[in-house]
Amino acid sequence: MAIINDQDKAILRELQxxxxxxxxxxxxxxxxxxxxxxxxxxxxxxxxxxxxIRRFAAILRHQKAGYTVNAMVAWKVEPEQIDRIGMKxxxxxxxxxxxxxxxxxDFDKNLFTMVHCRSEEELNKLVTNMSELLGLEDxxxxxxxxxYKKTSMRYF
Amino acid sequence: MANLTSLDKALLxxxxxxxxxxxxxxxxxxxxxxxTEEEIIARIEALKEAGIxxxxxxxxxxxxxxxxxxxxxxxxxxxxxxxxxxxINKYDGVTHNYRRTHEYNLWFTLTAPSQEExxxxxxxxxxxxxxxxxxxxxxxxxxxxxxxxxxxxxHHK
Numbered sequence: 001m002a003i004i005n006d007q008d009k010a011i012l013r014e015l016q017x018x019x020x021x022x023x024x025x026x027x028x029x030x031x032x033x034x035x036x037x038x039x040x041x042x043x044x045x046x047x048x049x050x051x052x053i054r055r056f057a058a059i060l061r062h063q064k065a066g067y068t069v070n071a072m073v074a075w076k077v078e079p080e081q082i083d084r085i086g087m088k089x090x091x092x093x094x095x096x097x098x099x100x101x102x103x104x105x106d107f108d109k110n111l112f113t114m115v116h117c118r119s120e121e122e123l124n125k126l127v128t129n130m131s132e133l134l135g136l137e138d139x140x141x142x143x144x145x146x147x148y149k150k151t152s153m154r155y156f
Numbered sequence: 157m158a159n160l161t162s163l164d165k166a167l168l169x170x171x172x173x174x175x176x177x178x179x180x181x182x183x184x185x186x187x188x189x190x191x192t193e194e195e196i197i198a199r200i201e202a203l204k205e206a207g208i209x210x211x212x213x214x215x216x217x218x219x220x221x222x223x224x225x226x227x228x229x230x231x232x233x234x235x236x237x238x239x240x241x242x243x244i245n246k247y248d249g250v251t252h253n254y255r256r257t258h259e260y261n262l263w264f265t266l267t268a269p270s271q272e273e274x275x276x277x278x279x280x281x282x283x284x285x286x287x288x289x290x291x292x293x294x295x296x297x298x299x300x301x302x303x304x305x306x307x308x309x310x311h312h313k
Contacts, residue, residue: 002220002221002222004221012214012216015213015214016213016214016216017211017213018211018212018213019181019211019212019213021182021197021200021201022197023180023182023183023193023197024179024180025181025182026179026181027179037179041177041178041179044177044214045177048177050220051217051220052216052217052220052221053214053215053216053217054214054215054216054217054300055214055215056175056177056213056214056215057171057172057173057175057212057215057303058168058171058172058175058200058209058211058212059209059210059211059212059213059215060168060172060208060209060210061207061208061209061210064206064207064208065160065168065208065306066160066306072256072263082296086296086298086299087298089298089299090298090299095299095301096299096300096301097299097300097301098297098298098299099294099295099296099297099298100294100295100296100297100298101227101292101293101294101295102291102292102293102295103292104290104292107229107260107290107292112227112292140258141257142256142257142258142260142263143256143257144254144255144256145254145255145256145257146254146255147253147254148241148242148244148245148253148254148255148264149241149244149245149250149251149252149253149264150251150252150253151251151252152210152211152213152215152251153216153218153223153249153251153267154248155216155218155221155223155267
């Protein structure tokens with residue numbers, strides 16, 4: 001775990017918000033933090049190298065960007081198969097996230113994938129194909145019915 | 157904004173995976189896409205207004221910062237679920253919360269300064285909502301994808 005000084009915290013506090021829409025947005029942020037624009041760029045790059053900043057990018061609303069059908073698909077995978085299967089899912093274009101999770105006794109599907117498709121039909125086809133290809137018969141498609149909250153984490 | 161133009165798509169792809177980290181990021185993208193900086197800023201403004209771009213900024217690594225993240229789930233009766241979701245939403249560490257098609261019908265993500273802290277918050281939520289909440293932290297990550305490819309880009313203009 002990285003130790004972050006107050007100045008870097010102040011920088012991250014700004015960067016976890018929304019970048020100003022003006023020709024020199026980082027100059028604005030640097031002024032708010034009280035450092036030079038050049039030094040800010042250095043710190044951003046350094047924190048990216050350290051992996052504290054995973055990426056700097058536009059965050060989209062998938063649904064509005066045309067990926068209308070998103071589902072969480074949880075799969076029951078035997079322990080000795082996990083790495084092989086996890087890597088297969090990771091290579092799949094429509095899979096955005098894939099995690100092995102610690103699960104409760106009444107939920108035996110341990111490998112979680114987040115799948116994004118443009119239609120229900122495409123999603124069902126994809127999941128069926130994966131199931132057959134990987135020999136995974138026990139799975140659950142857990143679709144979202146209602147979004148109660150979707151924000152970005154503010155750490156500081 | 158139902159139809160994205162080829163410029164929009166090229167711009168979204170660039171901003172998702174290759175956002176220029178220099179003093180003039182909008183000018184840099186404008187030059188690459190062969191339009192003016194004003195045009196780029198106006199397009200981004202429109203894409204934000206349409207709700208397609210949520211924000212432009214840094215995505216931090218919770219674990220590197222010493223934070224603990226977990227996926228939580230609960231089985232809630234239909235008549236109580238909105239109320240329960242509302243109580244859960246009040247916590248800043250809850251960033252995603254969805255009603256889903258499963259016996260476990262409420263799923264939310266929780267990020268806390270430590271695992272103990274997450275336990276305390278979950279206990280508090282169980283007490284406030286009266287429902288049992290299970291925590292399913294990730295043991296291993298195989299993929300966190302960064303960008304969704306917009307089709308039909310690359311031949312803008």
